[in-house]
Amino acid sequence: MSAEQKKQLEQQLWNIANTLRGKMDADDFRDYILGFIFYKYLSEKMELYANQLLAEDGITYVKLDEESEEGREFMAVIKEEAIQTLGFFLKPSELFKEIVRRGQGKEDEEGQSNFILGDLANILNNIEQSTMGTDSEEDFNRLFEDLDLTSSKLGRTESAKNALIIKVLEHLNVIDFQLDDIEADVLGDAYEYLIGQFASGAGKKAGEFYTPQQVSKILAKIVTSGKTKLKSVYDPTCGSGSLLLRVAKEVKEVSNFYGQELNRTTYNLARMNMILHDVHYRKFDIRQDDTLEHPGHIDKRFEAIVANPPFSAQWSANPLFISDDRFSQYGKLAPASKADFAFVQHMVHHLAENGTMAVVVAHGVLFRGGAEGHIREHLIADKNYLDAVIGLPANIFYGTSIPTAILVFKKCREHPDDVLFIDASAYYEKGKNQNSLRESDIDKIVETYRNWAIEEKYSYRASLDEIRTNEYNLNIPRYVDTFADEEAIDLQSIAEQLKMLETDISSTDATIAEFCQQLNIATPF
Known part of the structure; x- marks a missing residue:
């Protein structure tokens, strides 16, 4: 990633953070934006890993039918492997891009977005639940507890909260964190950048x-x-x-x-x-x-x-x-x-x-x-x-x-x-x-x-x-002497400068006295 690309990414992320900035203090919107970035990361990590497992079968993870017997069999195997390798599991319908897609759909003729807050809260809970009883349980336990989707800080009404979260998720969805490039650490660097920005403010x-x-x-x-x-x-x-x-x-x-x-x-x-x-x-x-x-x-x-x-x-x-x-x-x-x-x-x-x-x-x-x-x-x-x-x-x-x-x-x-x-x-x-x-x-x-x-x-x-x-x-x-010697003072030069100033002052006083005499007023000295 070039310096210019990195700068553009950082600006995109900061603009997304500013979507929340006006509604809450730095501590709160930090928790939301970093929490959603983390959810996006887990989703993309899960999808990449599942697609690798499914490559020989010629299908992709999002194409699995979760309701079919074959789909459930695939998911059972993938879950077992994912828990062992990644430490967590997400269903195809729980992926970040899928929840964004649902949010972008319209629920009624008035153009209201689909309500996704309930689904999103369940998904974040399911991520933690998928680790229960495994080696990674301690690392994921209550990891999303600061991401409160019911908070009034997100909006006065449920509809307002929903619209704001959809907006944030949509902005994040278009950013490519290049997780398939093992040499890149785009998301990690972006996360570090945001943490630093939040700290500075x-x-x-x-x-x-x-x-x-x-x-x-x-x-x-x-x-x-x-x-x-x-x-x-x-x-x-x-x-x-x-x-x-x-x-x-x-x-x-x-x-x-x-x-x-x-x-x-x-x-x-x-x-x-x-x-x-x-x-x-x-x-x-x-x-x-x-x-x-x-x-x-x-x-x-x-x-x-x-x-x-x-x-x-x-x-x-x-x-x-x-x-x-x-x-x-x-x-x-x-x-x-x-x-x-x-x-x-x-x-x-x-x-x-x-x-x-x-x-x-x-x-x-x-x-x-x-x-x-x-x-x-x-x-x-x-x-x-x-x-x-x-x-x-x-x-x-x-x-x-x-x-x-x-x-x-x-x-x-x-x-x-x-x-x-x-x-x-x-x-x-x-x-x-x-x-x-x-x-x-x-x-x-x-x-x-x-x-x-x-x-x-x-x-x-x-x-x-x-x-x-x-x-x-x-x-x-x-131990470390940083004292700097002062420049030597030329006393003869200083004396000559003072003598010249005295001459200038006497000349100025004479001029002022002459003006005062012409104006018929007392001299100030």
């Missing part, structure tokens, strides 16, 4: 489900450095799953994806996002719960870990956690009002011996004292897990303008005697509402990390002794 709440792609690229490139395949990648605060999928783009293969998300709606987005990017249901395990309080993968270790946890979130800090394997080695828990280090400890616990972990944190994590200072010292002095500290520009995240940093951890470090500090805070493109990292800025960060390079006023390798001297304070300006 959702203000502070966007941080719950989306990490800007520019930051995701840095994290993904760092944790995949020197690798072409990964056994596993994990995100303990996975949001919409975009960060996990970004890691997959940096290597040839990721065997398994793991994640956990607290927000139910965002958890549904993550599962949809995985499936839309053609990640088989057996290859991902996304859980819904509080990661710190109720971890879902406690016994697993991961080769790559990435995360953008909520900054300074609250957690219980229950004293019972002091005996939890994730926290017991440190002797202290992160404060209840700031869970940042609790997330770091959780991630370190899950990091494999050959793994790399990259996490976004607020700058306070680098230097705050108390329990946080104690945990920071343990990670550096006792464990020697901290590999790099990367300072990012301010105002690049949705909903917050604070400067942030990336902490990189490894249990087996290639450079065990020092820690790399990178100050990339001045390398960005300024935007009207939000700053952004350019490709050149991203490449500079990643190459500096990979080459462990020192560059004046940009990067520095600090020895462990130096960090200890600084009492394990990781504030980047302590």
